[in-house]
Each structure stands twice: as structure tokens, then as C-alpha cells.
Ligand code: SF4
């Protein structure tokens with residue numbers, strides 16, 4: 001019998017520390033499922049890449065998201081009960097939508113998923129979080145509603161809703177020692193979330209250190225810079241060249257852009273495959289990734305309060321710089337005078353004097 005041949009290069013392959021990971025994704029917060037829809041546009045990696053194991057050495061991933069699942073009804077819910085019983089294995093809990101305050105009404109519920117067999121009553125989203133968060137290896141809040149409350153937590157809302165860190169506590173840690181991981185955005189930028197999930201898979205596999213997060217629990221490599229830092233209209237800003245109506249290619253700060261004070265990478269990254277964005281393609285940044293969103297940014301289409309001061313301050317400098325650059329550009333747009341077809345050479349070249357022998 002011929003022995004099976006094992007390629008030499010296979011020694012580069014290592015089994016992950018955890019072989020299988022389930023992703024239990026609650027879309028039953030107060031939300032619109034926009035983050036789930038958004039991540040289907042990701043390409044680096046795509047959700048299909050992750051589920052089909054395109055990157056070797058990572059755990060096999062099983063996704064349980066009601067918007068994307070094949071199963072429905074009880075068949076879909078069985079994974080939730082298995083996780084609750086501690087029989088599902090390692091899982092990451094993803095929460096989408098803000099967390100309502102179920103303590104402020106006498107009867108009924110704000111949000112729920114599935115039915116409790118014992119009571120015949122809906123199982124609230126809060127109860128699922130209470131049951132599953134302590135058993136998860138990692139808990140991820142996707143979108144600004146789940147991370148910080150978002151639009152549903154606006155002043156005047158009747159649900160008293162909040163983000164996951166407000167609900168579980170900002171110092172909360174999973175049983176694997178991970179803080180809540182927040183990936184804000186309204187909706188989340190597709191690759192921002194998939195990159196974060198990928199990082200967590202690397203971490204669970206034992207191939208990456210603790211995920212780096214900022215004070216707002218956001219991955220630092222995604223949210224460490226401002227919109228303005230990555231906006232390709234910042235050149236106009238620097239020269240105090242501001243748009244005064246939509247459709248202009250210039251800086252939008254006077255039309256309501258909050259980019260200089262907002263942590264987000266969308267203009268630099270684009271929305272899908274580098275295409276799209278916000279101020280880079282003509283839409284003001286409304287600060288949708290920020291814990292203060294939306295109340296602290298409204299009314300959106302007014303000039304931000306600090307922008308008037310900073311644009312006045314940059315006004316004189318910007319006009320002078322623009323003038324100086326204009327002169328320099330005029331010069332740079334002219335070819336050097338020695339490029340001509342006259343019969344003499346005027347480039348400054350002097351042939352070497354022949355050496356006498
Ligand atoms: S459009 Fe917004 S983000 Fe872009 S340069 Fe102007 S202020 Fe900054």
C-alpha cells in the first residue's frame with residue numbers, strides 16, 4: 001500500500017486554540033437591522049469568507065442571525081437555548097439595536113425574541129443579554145444604537161433605552177476577560193465590523209493579543225483618527241475655501257460637517273470597496289459613530305458651533321496661503337525655458353574639455 005503523501009508545507013498549518021465559534025446575533029434590540037444589512041456589503045473580509053473559512057488557522061464559524069439565517073422559528077431559536085444551557089460551545093454574542101429599559105413600564109415589554117416555554121411569555125432582549133453575556137467568550141455591540149443608545153435613545157424617547165456598556169457596565173468583562181467591543185456607526189461601516197470580528201477570531205484562535213480599544217470601547221485602529229484627518233476635502237479647509245451650497249466640491253464645514261471632532265474612518269476608507277463615504281463625497285458628517293449622537297449634533301444642517309471660530313481663525317492664514325500657492329502653481333505649470341526647438345542648446349550643459357595627450 002502506498003503511504004499517503006503529506007506536503008512539506010503543511011507544517012505551516014496550526015489548529016486554532018478554539019476549533020469552532022458560534023456567533024449569536026441578537027437583532028432584537030431597538031433597531032432597524034441596518035447593521036446586519038450593512039455587513040453583507042463587506043469584502044475585507046466578506047461574511048461569506050468568514051463562514052467558509054477562507055483564512056486558514058481560524059475557528060470554524062457558525063452564524064445565527066435572524067435576518068440571514070436559513071432556519072426559522074423554533075429551528076432558529078434552538079441555538080439560543082443551547083447557549084443558555086451551556087451546550088453550544090464557544091460563542092460570541094453580537095447585539096444590534098439599543099437596549100430598552102424594561103423596568104419603566106408596568107406590563108408588556110419593549111423588545112423580545114422567542115417565547116418562554118414555561119410562562120408562554122416573550123423573552124425580552126434584556127433577559128437574553130442577562131442570560132447569555134456571562135457565558136459568551138466575547139460580547140460585541142454593533143452599530144451606534146447598541147454601542148451608545150443612538151437615535152432610539154434621543155431626548156424625549158419613551159423607552160429609556162441605552163447602549164450595551166450602559167446596560168452591562170463600562171467595566172464589564174466576558175468570561176474570557178474581554179471588555180465589551182463597540183463598533184459604532186449608523187449603520188456600521190461594513191468592513192469595520194468584519195475586521196473587528198476577524199480580529200476576535202484571531203484572538204480566540206490564540207494568534208493575536210488583546211484587542212486594542214479606546215475609552216469608548218472602540219477598536220483603536222478604526223476609530224483613532226477623525227473624519228477630518230482622512231477627508232480629501234481637508235485641503236480646502238486648510239485654505240479657508242468653504243462650500244456655501246450643496247454640490248460644491250469644497251469643505252462642507254459651513255453646511256454642518258462635524259468631521260474635525262468625530263472619530264470615524266469612513267471618508268478615508270470609503271463605504272464599499274473604497275467607493276462612497278460622507279463628506280468626501282458631499283454629505284456632511286453628522287457624527288453617527290459618536291456616543292453623543294444624535295442629540296449633540298442636531299440640528300444637523302447648521303454650522304457646528306466651534307466651526308465658526310475655527311474657520312474665522314483659519315480665514316486669514318488660508319487666504320494668504322491660497323494666494324502664495326496660486327503664484328507657485330503658476331510657475332510650476334510652466335515648462336523650463338530651455339525646452340525649445342531653436343538651433344542652440346540652452347540647458348546649461350557644457351561638454352567636457354578634451355584632455356590633451
Ligand atoms: S468636509 Fe468636513 S471632514 Fe472634510 S475637510 Fe471639511 S470639515 Fe473636514
Ligand code: SF4
Pocket residue numbers: 185186227262263264265266267277278279284285286287288289290
Ligand atoms: S463620516 Fe460621519 S456621518 Fe459618515 S459614517 Fe463617519 S461619523 Fe457617520
